Amino acid sequence: MTTSQELNNLDNSVGIVETKYYSFSEKIKLENGLDFGPITVAYETYGKLNENKDNAILVLHALSGDAHAAGYHSQEDKKPGWWDDMIGPGRAFDTNKYFVISSNILGGCKGTTGPASINPETQKPYALTFPMITVEDMVKVQKKLIDYLGIQSLLSVTGGSMGGMQAMEWAINYPEMVKSVIVIASTSRLSAQGIAFNQVGRSAIISDPNWNNGNYYDSEAPAMGLAIARMIGHITYLSEESMHQKFGRKLQNKTELDFSFDINFQVESYLRYQGKSFVDRFDANSYLYITKAMDYFDIPQKYGSLTKAFKQIGAKFLVISFSSDWLFPPEQSKDIVKTLMKIDKEVTYCDIESPYGHDAFLLEYKQQAKMVKGFLKSVTDKLYN
Structure with a gap:
């Protein structure tokens, strides 16, 4: 039986949603040099893609996340998607305005091809025959999904923690496609402590x-x-x-x-x-x-320096950190901000005072929502006015 509180939760969110799947047989070139495929991607969408297909926002999850970022899979669901407080009508990522896409990463276990998936050549789970992957490889798979959806421009790419790593790779690898980037509680390289x-x-x-x-x-x-x-x-x-x-x-x-x-x-x-x-x-x-893909993540080493990596970026940035985050401390976000400022890129930065550590990006949604709403408005105003 569905309670009145649960119905109210449904009314205030994107409601009942469905996880969809896109498969492609074409192999992708992994960063380690191997060709890998076929690949299936699990994804969800919220809101409507407008006629010009220019209101799309790609949400990127952290280590243990999945495609289910908002809403409920059924009326019996007790728990909504992992970023439900941020995605929905009138929320930070307002589904009355934006078409929000969330997908499970390559290597995951929630519908996208990973080590638990069946290898078509052996009809057994890949297990450790699954290739080593990187954050950039995850982004390559996401790009295939975005192409499949017929989207040529992303209003924003956003994510917290490892999601922020993916967002930066998007901006670096597809500078003409990405209009803005929101990096939350993240870093340009995983520290020795994180490794x-x-x-x-x-x-x-x-x-x-x-x-x-x-x-x-x-x-x-x-x-x-x-x-x-x-x-x-x-x-x-x-x-x-x-x-x-x-x-x-x-x-x-x-x-x-x-x-x-x-x-x-x-x-x-x-x-x-x-x-x-x-x-x-x-x-x-x-x-x-x-976790190994996170260990490998090092933008300055990969591109020669953070400055060189960001040089061709055309996106406007919003970078958010949290005062008590000791896994990805504010100083690491400030390094990103200082580099962007040094090369005259548009960037807004906010360090939110919070006692919740790294998990604050999933908990401090009210302050984040205010920042994100204002930022997205400035992006759309600049693009269309």
């Missing part, structure tokens, strides 16, 4: 006996390893302040310490829950491949 945390997470998965060198699809999955990887990753998404406010040293269903290795503290219970729920919706091999 280190990713490596610990991958080690947890690989050390799980059930991983079986990636060949677990017809047996028990490496649930413990993936859960630990998620717990490690989730700690980096929070901040000391937010953890103190939410948990402190509160005990979990206890009035005193029990002097055992059982769960004693609320924060322990929370992390265990995060790990378990992640296992139910994500593939361990996808986690390995996607």
Whole structure:
């Protein structure tokens, strides 16, 4: 039975949405030099593409995201898409004005071709025969989708965290196509600290006996390893302040310490829950491949410098960071902004005061919405007035 609150949620969002699929047999040239295909892309769209096909906004997800960015898949859905607070009628990405596209990345496990997909040559899951990929490879697949939709110009490309990495690759590789870029809680290169945390997470998965060198699809999955990887990753998404406010040293269903290795503290219970729920919706091999793609991401090294990478960009930028984000700290966003300013590119920057750490880009939607609305208005005013 659908409650009045759930109906109200449906009324205030893009409503019931459907995940669609686009497949192409043509192989793409991966950054590692290999040709790979065929590829299927899972995607969702919200709003309507206008007659001129110039109101499209591409939303790009982070490590554990998927194509389901907004709305509900059914009236029974208890949880909307991962950026529902930002996408919908009257929201930051206003679906009364814009045609919003969201797709699952290459290497993912939510409908787009990844290591869990069936290799047509063997009729078995790719597993570790899936090729190593990069953020640029993800963007190449997204470009195929945009071409399929008949869109030649993107009003904006946007994403938080790894989504911001993809947005910058879009601006660099397709400068005439991208009119604006919104980079949120991201970086131009993954830091040594970020690589280190990713490596610990991958080690947890690989050390799980059930991983079986990636060949677990017809047996028990490496649930413990993936859960630990998620717990490690989730700690980096929070901040000391937010953890103190939410948990402190509160005990979990206890009035005193029990002097055992059982769960004693609320924060322990929370992390265990995060790990378990992640296992139910994500593939361990996808986690390995996607985190490795993030490790490889280094725009300055790839193009010679950040200045050289951004030189041909024609897009206007909005860069947003969060004060307590220690995974992708504000200084990394400021490096992007300073480089754009140095070469006379249009850029707006905002560092939002927030206690929520890296996860703030999914939580601080009111302040982000105000910035994004104003930015998109300035972009459309410049283009069409």
